[in-house]
Amino acid sequence: MAPLGLAERAKDGRGGLLLMRLEGLLRWGRSNSLWPMTFGLACCALEMMATQASRFDMARFGSEVFRPSPRQADLMIVAGTVCKRMAPRIKTLYEQMADPKYVIAMGACAINGGPYQKSYSVVKGVDLLIPVDVYVPGCPPTPEALIAGLIKLQEKIRGEGARS
């Protein structure tokens, strides 16, 4: 269902005006206060750190509080190669995060195994384990690309972009 604008909702007689306002407010709040988990798997994690540090300053987009515990985080940035030994641990971390929770697959490895496509020890994409909201391509993606991915996720949370 395409999201209805506030004005259309007001006219359809279902009286959802207050609900929409709250929901919209909630989504807007959520989208601008993403708490990513402190968690890196490979070289992509360095770009993620650069994104968060002063030069690129992810805090400008409301996503600076990297949490050391999955229970306090609502965004998992899978930054790097997902090894088969690590896969069950990532699944556990995802399960420990509180709802609503979002996942960004950052870089070629997390998307489909990347250069390790034929390796015996690498999972061919983190979306085999957990649902992914936004894919950020690159090897590794630049901080700008990760910020673009974050903004895409914010649009998705607000219901503006592509529907899940």
Add this chain to the structure above:
Amino acid sequence: MAQVQGHEALGELSRRFAGAIEEAGSLKDKPFLRLRQEALLPLCQAAKELGFDHLACLTAVDYPQHGYFEVIYNLYSYAARAHLVLKVRCPREAPLLPSVAGVWKAALFLEREAYDLMGIRFVGHPDLKRILLPEPWSGHPLRKDYDMAQEQFVSKGPQGEDLVSFDQTRGW
């Protein structure tokens, strides 16, 4: 200066373990010795007493055409700034070697890695189990005869333990 000291140590060890040395020489400017495995432990002990206090790397190579594994010990002396390389061979059918974990604690993890990926069993190691791959994994992937076509898939068991399966639908 540094290399001279390394080669002096080489001379000293060659004299003391003359019967067990199969090959001695220089490898990329590092002195090296290839020895019989019976002499490995006493020679390592002697090397440590000569100042080689750091086991920098322990690695293994598979030579299926010759039927043996070669295990390589890279030693370093911080005081003399000298390197020393030791090599030992063990047959592929019975890849057993004495553990040097009692000499250098660094060997605890390095030997587990060589066991995990190459399948060399270090006798006397206190906790010889896989270090990089899940425990139920079949085979040792750095062996030349490891079947890369047959992929293994990992999943999480009810107690949180790792499960490994050849069935793609039962893992990732």
